Amino acid sequence: MLTTLGRLLAGATLLTAAALPAHAQISNDTVRLVVLNDQSSAYSDTSGRGSVVAAELAVEDFGPTVAGKPIQVLSADHQNKVDIAATLVKRMIDGDNADAFFDIANSGVSLAIQDTIRQANRVVVHVGSGNVDLVGKACTPNSALWLYDTYALAKGLATALLSDRHKRWFLLTADYAFGHAMQRDMTETLRARGGEVTGAVRHPLNTMDFSSFLLQGGANMQVLALLNAGADTTNAIKQAYEFGLIRQGVKLAVPIFTLVNVKGIGPEIAQGTTFLAGYYWDRDDASRAFARRFEAKMGRPPTHAQAAVYSAVLHYLKAVQASGTDAGDRVMAKMKELPVQDFMTTNAQLRADGRLMRDMLLVEVKKPSESRGPWDLLHVRATIAAADMIQPLAESQCPLARSQ
Secondary structure, three states, X not given: OEEOOOOEEXXXXXXXXXXXXXXXXXXXXXXXXXXXXXXXXXXXXXXXXXXXHHHHHHHHHHOOEEOOEEEEEEEEEOOOOHHHHHHHHHHHHHOOOOOEEEEOXXXXXXXXXXXXXXXXXXXXXXXXXXXXXXXXXXXXXXXXXXXXXXXXXXXXXXXXXXXXXXXXXXXXXXXXXXXXXXXXXXXXXXXXXXXXXXXXXXXXXXXXXXXXXXXXXXXXXXXXXXXXXXXXHHHHHHHHHHOOOOOOOOEEEOOOOOHHHHHHHOHHHHOOOEEEEOOOOOOOHHHXXXXXXXXXXXXXXXXXXXXXXXXXXXXXXXXXXXXXEOOHHHHHHHHHHOOEEEOOEEXXXXXXXXXXXXXXXXXXXXXXXXXXXXXXXXXXXXXXXXXHOOOOHHHOOOHHHHHX
16 A cells, blocks of 8 residues: 655765755754655556656656755555545654645545644645645645636636536536536536536446436537546446537537547547647747656656656655755745746746646547657647636635635
8 A cells, every 4th residue: 555666766976065045954864755646546657656756757757855954755555545544644744854745635634634644744746636626725835726627627627618508507506515616617617607507416436337427418419518537437428429429519518538549449439629838848849848758657648647757756855855855844934935847837936825727738639640649649728828728816715815
């Protein structure tokens, strides 16, 4: 359950004392990073071991030390279970002296561990988790949300797709914290923009047979929104195809979807599916360069969540270096001061509530005839600016936002 992938990245110290902030303080003389996520079930392909590799690549690029101390990368599998995650976090804080946790990739787990990490004055950066409450009423000074959230996904996707041809939506929702928040935010967004939610149904995590849920959509729906992730999304799309919904002209809108999901289903079935992505491997030279390095270790390009783990880890290390400490509150404060800059992020700002103002790509799965290679699977249709989809700070329920 707990795997230490910790290459203890010791080596020649690259930084002189003069380059460090005065009174630099690193607890236990090592900066320990934990990639905590699902490595054995529904989300293991879209985050899992690939997120650990992304973190290791970020450390490789930053250098073997930070503030004069070595960096260690650890990983743990929470198996999508809140109780296991809570035990792991406490054990890794108390026993392994972990400084920061990344990815998480399950909103229920993220909400359960966030305050424990605050109390220990560590850092958590949620990447594959998307409940907007993480930077709302549940926010803390020690946490950040790095990739997407339910509000932004709902607003960005619904606004991009809503039209006379795509006005009536049926919502198929995962029955846990992320799905509930996604359904709430999608429903509010559609109604505010003149769309119609014709119905909604919830399914358990790791559902294999979606037939009874899909039948509830009826003949009136124009858009089937799959408010789930990982294997659940894959299975739902396959069965929607088998039911003939795509041939009938029903548009598939999928807030949480990745390149790996498309590959697993195949473009014949997934073609036309539209979703938002923070990164696509073939977008530009910098994206392709990172994808080549990742593929050398994993055998395929990264998902956008895995690429975003790289981004989060690299920015965290820059903040530790700049602040000269691994104290969670001080590091997070520095993360909010420094602009986020990497191959998938251009001068983005981390807000007072912990939400990264990240632009997203609107992508659509290609037809098989349009693909030029095994991973050439997506069209980038547009870039949606962060300010056009992320909840305004003035509307945030996070107490930290009120001082801004």
